[in-house]
Amino acid sequence: MPSLKLIKRYSVKLLDNEYDLLVIGGGVNGTGIAADAAGRGLKVLLCEQNDLASATSSSSSKLIHGGLRYLEHYQFRLVKEALKEREVLLKNAPHIMWPLSFRLPHQAHLRPYWMIRIGLFIYDHLAKRITLPASKSIKFTRDSILNNTITRGFEYADGWVDDSRLVILNALAAQQKGATILSRTRCIKAVRNNNNWSVTLEQQGSKKQCSIVAKGVVNAAGPWVASLFDEVITGPSPHNIRLVKGSHIIVPRIHTEPQAYILQNKDQRIIFVTPFEDDYSLIGTTDEEYSDNIADVKISDKEVDYLISITNNYFKKQLTHNDIVHTFSGVRPLLDDNSCDAQAVTRDYKLILSSNNNQAPLLSVFGGKITTYRKLAENAVNELASFYPHMGQTWTKNTPLPGGDFSSKVVLKQQLQVKYAWLPEFILNRFIRSYGTGTYTLLTDAQSVADLGQHFGHGLYATEVNYLVNSEWASSAEDILWRRSKLGLRFNTEQITALSQYIQNYNGSIPL
Template identity: 45%
Template sequence: MKRDFLLSTFSSNSILDILIIGGGINGSGIAADASSRGLRTGLFDSFDFGAATSSCSSKLIHGGLRYLEQFEFKLVAHSLKEREILLKKAPHIVSEMRFILPHRPFLRSAWIIRLGLFLYDHLARRTILKPSYKVKLNNEGHFKKNLKTGFEYSDCWVDDARLVLLNAMDAKENGAEVRNYCQIVKAKRFKNMWVVTIKNRLTQEVFERKTKVLINAGGPWAQTIIEDNLNLTSSHQIRLIKGSHIVIPKINNINKAYILQSDDKRIIFAIPYLEKFTMIGTTDIEYDGDPRFVTISDKEKTYLLNIINEHFVKQIELKDIIWSFSGVRPLVNEKQESAQKISRDYILELNLDDSMAPLLSIFGGKITTFRQLSESVVDKISQFFTDIKPCVTKETVLPGGDFAYPVETLIFQIQTKYPWLNESVIERYAHQYGMYTYKLLKNCSKIQDMGIEFFDGLYQIEIDYLISNEFAKTEEDILWRRTKLGLEIPQEKIKSIKDYIELKLMNSPLA
């Protein structure tokens, strides 16, 4: 039954229907869903959108093959279904990737793997992704001689940081208030509403927002937000699990990923990354500390390298590591379980009584099922609003994704319109911005119109676009999340980029 104090839509511009704390993949996804259903929505993050866990994933939209061993068939089925939805929603940043699983008989028998892949192929309807099959490995010359056969199947690669950004952009285009670097200082219930105090960490401005429903999508900080910022008691305990990755020069010229079994029966991925590199991960380590400052340990580096070297002829050393990154997965605490056995499913907790405004908190979850989680969250709070529209996120595309042909065709079309622009830059634009590449280049008819070239392929016009349209505030926002140029740009070039951004922000009311 709908409750009287929330029966009408917002009555003034100062009152939001929902305010979301946390701009990771779940928070941005909820903002996109809620705003598309007509709810007046606010999205706030203390740092940049996706700056923590959501940009430190294995960059995969996957069903979770290993979850079948834990009998999480529902989670796998939902994840498999979401793969094809996201392929259609964001074809510029999500793409099919073939995975090779070398068979190691002493770890898992062939029939167990075949059964798992059969379920993987059939637990959800599959119209785009190709099925699995058995392959011979010794013909390639990349694997050690004891690895003769394997299995190949499909999952999807995703630019995780841009997936977060596109959802935040989608919410803003739907009319939401979307602000990064804005910290929730405190929130209190007052006369059937939440009064939320917010501090802009860049300008030090402190302001308030009132909202009918408060959404806690704080990820690793969800429990802290409840206990410290809201002064309430959390009914769920968060268990922090560190996952680390390393990046090395490309291990071979095959554009496929590998799923490798270790002696402890865990699996790691070796995934093609930005054409020149291979990304390897992840680990599962208990973590007790501030999620903002998580880093890889030497033990984790050695662990990942050892698994790679057990499989491939080409041996990798510590000195070959070009870059590493770590993230903290916020999982619902199951004290009896090891880190790798804790469920990756999510829990939604609604906190309310007859006289108080609702609080909905999200615990757990994974990037693959963020859209489904977002739909479930808005469905759960829909009881507090009249005339809320149905969910449309299965059918609608994310910004830049409104093309129904392969991304290679889009690249060709952009090249035809802008023949003076370097082919590698066009290819990067197409995969990052999709159809919004035309928005980025709308005032350009020659290379001089691109402005200053700060680094090979990074022009002034792109930085301006990212500040005006994608909430970029720092050089890190641009070099590591909006683009991935931070992996290659020399340190001495970064200062000029930083100085330009600061000057631009000082003079730009849009920023």
């Protein structure tokens, strides 16, 4: 149960209960829209029923990419937009994103060599490349990490992203622009009254309710976008979605090469094997139709067998179920385009604006992919422009996300090492990859490791925990170990218990 102090803070925060825009959903699309709108001068409130990035947005393959395989389904507009956005994001968030090379071993019986070569040529030229090199053909020797039947392939470049931190940084950007961010706060009722919306919010822990008024509402609830119409807005959903489950496994690092691998399978799907958190390999994803409880999504034995089998078909190092360190699954809300199978369903998005007779607007977000979230958010706010004559101009394309205002990681590391020479390098490296220049805010005037307080293990100290609780909406060990970081891969049960007890007893100011 939340403390009385926490409940009081909640009620005080909402005394000012009139907003230009309510955004429902704290995933990458919701936080992106909240940041964009707040930066254009709108008074924004975002509510998320659980922790930020607690569903689809933290369960991706963690790639910023155009989607090479989408070319097979003729989704050229989507791929082109994603390739353009890839460059924008790599520039604006260099702490949580970086270029990553991919090797694609060729299997002649799956796709002809010429087909892949043409696909990569199109991929190279659909949008201007600034950061990343062009694709090339490569050869594999008998000393390679692949089985000896594979002798040639391709190499191309895309980007890596810490997906859950991307969400947190957008929430921080929104807050810095004046937005109110309420996590663990559910929208339970929204009623349109011609010129505005009357909305009831409920805090998940205390079940305390409050009412607000919003001139407009954005439904960015992700997998719940359609069900929100049944349960909250009361009306038919303007579009159907298909829920597709994607699952991943994490194993000890399969190889020491810096490249990721993209593996083809006889069902025409591909999976990625990417370096993950220094010591691990991330393998995924699957594509399965999903109709069960979204909150209970988890990997199946069939999916595990599928991922292990494909990986073992390519690599000399063979995996078993015993190698799996962690798994995660997410449900992607894809536009229902009547495709026959899950892998062919479009990853494009659709924005549907409802405002009969100039009533208070409702904008619903269907579909989308993490790479195009910024453009989706910009387009979403543009759709609402006519309802807000005072709205400012677009701004996110050339603005770094919080912590991303530095020229290079090398330079930033040198600067931080001067100020915090006592900080172990492995912790500094993680701070740079998570917080960028925000590391200065986190460490403030600490003069030694002793100043960081209680050590919970693997470089996580009380100072960082306090920062995450006070500034990044974290309120549990899971929030910190899996969404604010990936230290959950390394923590044991005893360490998790100690961290949980510390957070429970912490007397800091916990934002909702």
